[in-house]
Each structure stands twice: as C-alpha cells, then as structure tokens.
Amino acid sequence: MFEIDWLSLALPFAYITVLVGSLYTFSTIYRKRKASQSANLEPWFPPHLQRNIYLTLLHMEPEPGQEKAPKVPDSVIRAALLRRAVEDIRRIIQIRTSKQALNTLLQRGSVGEDLNQRFTRAEKEIEEELRDVVTEANALAPGWGQTIFQSANEIAANTMLRLKLEEIESRAEADKEWWEKRRETIKKDFMRELDEESSTKGSVKGSDDDAVLVDSGTPASTPGGSKKKRGKK
Structure with missing residues (x-):
C-alpha cells in the first residue's frame, strides 16, 4: 500500500501557507492605505451649504431655556x-x-490618479445626494420627488440666464466707451486722409498750370525770333 511521506510535503505546504499569508497581509495593508489616502483627499466640491441649511431647519434644536424648538413652517x-x-x-x-x-x-498621463479618485468619489456622493433629495421631497409631499429636480433645473437655468444678462449689462458701458473712442479715431484718420488727398491734388494742379504757361510762351517767342533774322538779311 502506498504511504504518503508527510515530511517531504511539509515544506511545500509551509511555503504555500507563508505565501498566502503574506499576500493576504499585503492586500489588507494596501487596502487600508488606499482607503486612508482616499479619505485624506481634498473633496471635489466645497461644503454643501444648502444641504446644511436644510438639515439645520429640519432638525432645529431648542434654544437654551426653551423646552421645545421653534416650529419651522413647511414652506x-x-x-x-x-x-x-x-x-x-x-x-x-x-x-x-x-x-x-x-x-x-488621464489617457495622456497629464494628471495623477489622485485626481481621478477625487472625481470618482464626487460622482458617488452626488448620486447619494440625489437619492436623498428625492426621499426628502416625497416625505414632505407625496410625489414631489418626481418633479423637484425639474423645478430645480428651471430655476438653475433662469439663474444662469440672469447672470449672463447682468454680465452683458455690466460690460455695455465699457463697450460703449470703447466704441466712442474707436469712432473718434476712425474719424480723425479719415479726415487726415482727406486733407492729404486735397493737398496732393492742389500740388498736382499747380504743376499743370505751370506747364500750360510754359507751353503758351514758347510759340510767341519763336515767331519774333524769325522776324529778326529775316530783317538782318
């Protein structure tokens, strides 16, 4: 009958046990370190002030000397x-x-993995936040959770439009001043070109008049000269 030599198998089993234990220890330490680093990462968004205000109003605590907290209107x-x-x-x-x-x-390697972790955590937080808002809305008014984000989207769009209009209005005066200066510059350049063109035409006309005088004087002197020559003969 075949007998198993346990002594010869003890060393491989011990090696496998040590290897598995080392891998488990390494993975545990690595996960804890990654979790610690992720917890210490700077949040993608600043603190949610609107959520903090809502929770404060919802769980209003009584002031010192009062038995009950003041009732906050549902509106x-x-x-x-x-x-x-x-x-x-x-x-x-x-x-x-x-x-x-x-x-x-990330594909180009222009940013590190820390930034990707911050972004991934922000995505998870916003998903949890949306579910929480829907739950709170349905608790305040049944069915409101289905329409609250539609109303919020309209408010956000109107707010962005108003900010754009305010920005345009704030720049209108500056743009008007710039255009006035630009128009004056164009006007001065145009008038200077007209003056230069007028002076150029004046000089050209004077040269033409001189040429006419010279041409008209030449025939008058020629006949006179011919008569003198004939008289001498």
Whole structure:
C-alpha cells in the first residue's frame, strides 16, 4: 500500500501557507492605505451649504431655556430643499462637463490618479445626494420627488440666464466707451486722409498750370525770333 511521506510535503505546504499569508497581509495593508489616502483627499466640491441649511431647519434644536424648538413652517423647509436641489443641478452640470476632459487628461498621463479618485468619489456622493433629495421631497409631499429636480433645473437655468444678462449689462458701458473712442479715431484718420488727398491734388494742379504757361510762351517767342533774322538779311 502506498504511504504518503508527510515530511517531504511539509515544506511545500509551509511555503504555500507563508505565501498566502503574506499576500493576504499585503492586500489588507494596501487596502487600508488606499482607503486612508482616499479619505485624506481634498473633496471635489466645497461644503454643501444648502444641504446644511436644510438639515439645520429640519432638525432645529431648542434654544437654551426653551423646552421645545421653534416650529419651522413647511414652506420654509420646502424652499430650503428646493435650493438644495438647485445646487445639486449645478454640481451635476459641472460633473458632466469635467468628465470628458478628465478622461482625456488621464489617457495622456497629464494628471495623477489622485485626481481621478477625487472625481470618482464626487460622482458617488452626488448620486447619494440625489437619492436623498428625492426621499426628502416625497416625505414632505407625496410625489414631489418626481418633479423637484425639474423645478430645480428651471430655476438653475433662469439663474444662469440672469447672470449672463447682468454680465452683458455690466460690460455695455465699457463697450460703449470703447466704441466712442474707436469712432473718434476712425474719424480723425479719415479726415487726415482727406486733407492729404486735397493737398496732393492742389500740388498736382499747380504743376499743370505751370506747364500750360510754359507751353503758351514758347510759340510767341519763336515767331519774333524769325522776324529778326529775316530783317538782318
């Protein structure tokens, strides 16, 4: 009967055990280090002020000396949640705009992996934020979660349009001054060209008049000279 030599197999088993343990330890340490680095990365977006305001209004605490916290009207809470959704729309637009450019830079090796981790974490955070807003909207008014972002998108679009109009109006006065100066410069250049053209035409006319006088004087002297010569003969 065949007998297994356990002593000869002990060394390979020990090697495999040490190798597996080392790989497990390395992967655990590596994951913890990556998680620590990811947690220490700078957020992609600044603190969500609108969300903090909404949560503060929703969980209002009583002031010192009061038993109950003041009741916040539902209209104020809804308005705060809507402003929170508007800020989420702005962040979604920024995420979509930056994603293609970031992928291009990553393919070229122009940016590091840290920036990609920050962006990926921002995408996950905004997805969780959208789900949270929908849940809060349905809790305040059944069915509102289906339309809150439509309303927020309209508000965000109107806000951007108003900012564009204000920017155009702020530049209108400066553009007007620039155009006035430009028009005066063009006018001066045009008048100078007219003066130069007039002076050039005047000099040319004077030269023509002198030439006419010279031509008219030549025939008069010639006949006189001929008569004198004939008289001498």
